Amino acid sequence: xxxxxxxxxxxxxxxRAGMFRPAERKKTRLRMAIDGVSGSGKTFSALRFAFAFGxxxxxxxxxxxAIEKYQGLAPDGIPWEFDVGYMPDFAPTSYxxxxxxxxxxGYGVLVIDSLSHAWAGxxxxxxxxxxxxxxxxxxxxxxWKDVTPMHNRMxxxxxxxxxxxxxxxxSKQGYVLETNxxxxxxxxxxxxxxxxxxxxxxxxxxxxxxxxxxxxxxxxTRIPEITDQVIVKPSxxxxxxxIDWLNTGSKVDASFFAVTQADLDRYASRVAAxxxxxxxxxxxxxxxxxxxxxxxxxxxxxxxxxxxANGSGSTSxxxxxxxxxxxxxxxxxxxxxATADQVKRIGELVVLLGCGEKINAAxxxxxxxxxxxxxxxxxxxxxxxxxxxxxxxxAAERDAKAVEAAKAAVNQEMPTCGPATAEQVEACKKALAxxxxxxxxxxxxxxxxxxxxxxxxxxxxxxDLDATQAAQLYxxxxxxxxxxxILHSLEHYKPKN
Numbered sequence: 001x002x003x004x005x006x007x008x009x010x011x012x013x014x015x016r017a018g019m020f021r022p023a024e025r026k027k028t029r030l031r032m033a034i035d036g037v038s039g040s041g042k043t044f045s046a047l048r049f050a051f052a053f054g055x056x057x058x059x060x061x062x063x064x065x066a067i068e069k070y071q072g073l074a075p076d077g078i079p080w081e082f083d084v085g086y087m088p089d090f091a092p093t094s095y096x097x098x099x100x101x102x103x104x105x106g107y108g109v110l111v112i113d114s115l116s117h118a119w120a121g122x123x124x125x126x127x128x129x130x131x132x133x134x135x136x137x138x139x140x141x142x143x144w145k146d147v148t149p150m151h152n153r154m155x156x157x158x159x160x161x162x163x164x165x166x167x168x169x170x171s172k173q174g175y176v177l178e179t180n181x182x183x184x185x186x187x188x189x190x191x192x193x194x195x196x197x198x199x200x201x202x203x204x205x206x207x208x209x210x211x212x213x214x215x216x217x218x219x220x221t222r223i224p225e226i227t228d229q230v231i232v233k234p235s236x237x238x239x240x241x242x243i244d245w246l247n248t249g250s251k252v253d254a255s256f257f258a259v260t261q262a263d264l265d266r267y268a269s270r271v272a273a274x275x276x277x278x279x280x281x282x283x284x285x286x287x288x289x290x291x292x293x294x295x296x297x298x299x300x301x302x303x304x305x306x307x308x309a310n311g312s313g314s315t316s317x318x319x320x321x322x323x324x325x326x327x328x329x330x331x332x333x334x335x336x337x338a339t340a341d342q343v344k345r346i347g348e349l350v351v352l353l354g355c356g357e358k359i360n361a362a363x364x365x366x367x368x369x370x371x372x373x374x375x376x377x378x379x380x381x382x383x384x385x386x387x388x389x390x391x392x393x394x395a396a397e398r399d400a401k402a403v404e405a406a407k408a409a410v411n412q413e414m415p416t417c418g419p420a421t422a423e424q425v426e427a428c429k430k431a432l433a434x435x436x437x438x439x440x441x442x443x444x445x446x447x448x449x450x451x452x453x454x455x456x457x458x459x460x461x462x463x464d465l466d467a468t469q470a471a472q473l474y475x476x477x478x479x480x481x482x483x484x485x486i487l488h489s490l491e492h493y494k495p496k497n
Contacts, residue, residue: 025249030164030242033115033201035171035194036210042168043067045210045234046111047080050166052239055108057082058163060098062090062117076236083107090121091128092147092154096264099157099165103259112167116195118154120387125151125197127388153264155203160258160267164246169194171209172345172387195387206242338379340471343371346379349386352393372467420470425463428474 032049036042043063047070050057061067061084073080085102087094095118102110119125125147132143158165171194179185194200201207207220216238218229225241258264338346350356362382363371371379436443454460465473 026252027249028205028246028252029162030109030166030206030246031158031204032164032166032206032208032242033169033194033204034166034208034210034216035169037171037212040171040210040212041214041233042210043113044070045208045216046113046166046168047082048076048234048236049239050082050109050111050164051076051078051080052236053109053164053243054078055164056106057109057111058102058105058107059084059111059113060087060095060102061085061113062087062121063113067113078236082111087117089123090117091123092118092125092150094123096150096154096157097261099154099161099163100259100261100264103162103257107163110161110163110165112158112165114169115167115200116170116391118151119196120384120391122388122392124388126384130385151197153268155200156264156267157258159203160256160264162257162259167204169196169200170391171195195391338372338374338376342374342376342379342383345383346371346386349383349390353386353389355386355389372471420463420465420467422463424467424470424474425465428462428465428470431474 034042034046047057047059047067057080059067059082065086068084070080071082085098087098095112095115099110099112117124121127128150129143129147132146158167201220204220205222206218206226208216208218210216214233216229216231216234218226221227223242223245225245226238229238231238258267346359350359359371359382363374366374366378374382432443432447435446450462454462454464459465462470462473
């Protein structure tokens, strides 16, 4: 091959003018979030991290005034002297205004404690959406069309603030039963997903979760030095590599930062202009192509509507697709039914709030007999509404009720939702087979308990279980808590006459 030919092959492929440029590492401001349950130490940790910067600290407080009791502490040798601002309401627009004001006032670090109220607090995004859609079940889509821009603007205020920002978020609380040193089963508070818009963690450079034992886990970060770190009661020293990372690179242009509503408007206009420029650069489709696309979309929508209509008369949606709730606790294979996590959370909130009659009425209006048969979006809407009510409970009352619920759940009757399906039984058998390979001794002992329980309750085989028992049995096997399930669920279950 000639030199000329080689040079031709190695020549760079031309691109649209101005589309690419050399990457440049710039200094940045911290965008950090910490979620955790009540009492985990998320507020205390946020303050420790904030004072590691050695700059003026402001706290945007939507919790009680307890944070001011931390004033003057010096756990890392630096006295905590900070200013605090309280929210007039929890609307995203109020958060946006407060974040901009902190930047305008020249604070170096802003702690937002907590950001959950902007979502599920009184006057927050969910409540605004409910008011706009109306108590009679108005147009939810139109309501979100108004609320989403408010929330997006709050996020932009966080991302473009000249302050380092550390936010806390409440976690949805759950309880698990564990064996203590005396061999007794006791409930322990655990955190679930944060109370905020889904996907909010993607907006932060550092995202941490802290549990009731004050163990902080870095669940997501762009900083290699702290990736996957797990620390008990983290000190200000944790921030050393974080601050080094933030200070690496060239200086950020001042036009990036926003301290007024006009600044956010200019940023939004710039983004919109870039989007229009990008769209203009795309190849134009012919009228025929657009018509074909529209026809295909209408056909797909008609087929989806017909499919949904054909299945709407069924009262056993879960049973026709058991893998939606049995084989995957976090998602549905059909993308339509409530997940196992949603079903579990609704149950916890019903016990916490004592609103069983309200949920039964909601199910009756939808002509279904089980929470497991809810559509995914309906289940999430119910959870969001109940989370707002739960957030209004005093923390001490909420925790006490949750502990009582966890203890009572051991002896309460297990609900039924029809017989277990063949697919559920097969899933349980497969999980038991895997259990036998991992722990043969434990498997043998467990099977004896299952057989004994089946016999005592007039059941001869796994197929005699109802759908809820089968789903819980499967989940217990997969989570390696089968002995606890047998001891505290099956042995205390009293079949209805």
